[in-house]
Amino acid sequence: KAVQPEDVVDPMLDRTDQQYLEYVRMAMEIPTCDGILLNIWEDLEPKTLEALRDEELLGQLCKAPVYPVGPLTRPPKPLDSRSGELFIWLDKQPSESVIYVSFGSGGTLSLEQTVELAWGLELSQQRFIWVVRSPSRKKGDGSFFSAGSGEASSMASCFPEGFLDRIQEVGLVIQDWAPQVDILNHPSVGGFISHCGWNSTLESITNGVPMIAWPLYSEQRMNAALLTEELGVAVRPSILASEGMVGREEIEMMIRKITVDKEATNIKNRVKKLKYSAAETISKGGSSHNALSLVAKQCALSWKSMELKAS
C-alpha cells in the first residue's frame, strides 16, 4: 500500500519549508555511503526492501547495498530476577490480560486527552499499566501513583474524579518511567498502547504484543500505518491523535479489538508469527544474521586492504 501524505513526517508536506530541504539533502547523502544498515528484517518490510533494491526504480538513486540486520532491541531481564511491586502485581494477573500504556520518553498528552484515556481504560474493563508523564516535572523517579499520596493529590486533576480509587484492583499508574522491555516480555501483558517509536514498535513485536497505534510526532505516523494497514498487528484511531482528541468510546473499542473481540485472535496470531520470524532472522542462518555477518566480512576485507596499502 502506498504511503499516504498524512502519514509522512511533517517537513515532507511543505516544500517551501527549510526542514523539507534538509530532509532531501539527508536523503541524497545516505546512498553515497558504502552500505546501509537497517533495523528491520526481511519478513517485516519485504516491500520496502524490494523497492530499495529495485534496479529500475531506485537503482540509480540508491547504489549502496542495503543490509536489514534487525531487530536490534534491548533484551529483557530473566523473569525470576524482576523484582518490585510492579512485577509482583503482574505475576498475579491472568495470561495476556494487561494493557501496557506508554507514549515513550518524549510523549505527553494534553490534560483533556489524559482524561479521555483514563475513561477509555476504565470503560474497557481490562487490566492496565499506565506510564503517565507529568507535564510539570522534567525527570521522574518511576514512583507509583496511589490514591491519597501527596504526589497523587497534585496530579489528581489529571484523572477523572475518583479514578485512582476505582481502578485499584485492575490498574497501576506509574509516574514517568517503567522497565518497558521487561513489562512487554511478561506473559500477563496482552496489549500495548504506543506512540509507535521504532524501539517500542520492535519491543512490542519481538514480544508478540498487539498494539494500539497512537503516533504523536516525527516518523511515528508512518510506523503506525505499517503496523495497522500493512502488517495487521495493530489498530489505530480514526483521527490522528496529533490533530484532535481520541474519544473514550473509541479508546474502549480499540482496546477490545486487540483483546477480547473476535478479530483480536487474528491480530494476536499475526503478531506472534512476526515474533517468531524476528527470533529466526537473528539466529544462525537467519537473514539478518547473514546480513550482519556479510557486513563484518566486508569490513574485515577492507581493513586488510587498507593495511596492505599502508605497508
Ligand SMILES: *[C@@H]1O[C@H](CO)[C@@H](O)[C@H](O)[C@H]1NC(C)=O
Ligand atoms: C533505542 O534503543 C537503543 C538500544 O537498543 C538505544 O541505544 C536508543 O537510545 C533507543 N532510542 C530511544 C529514542 O530511546
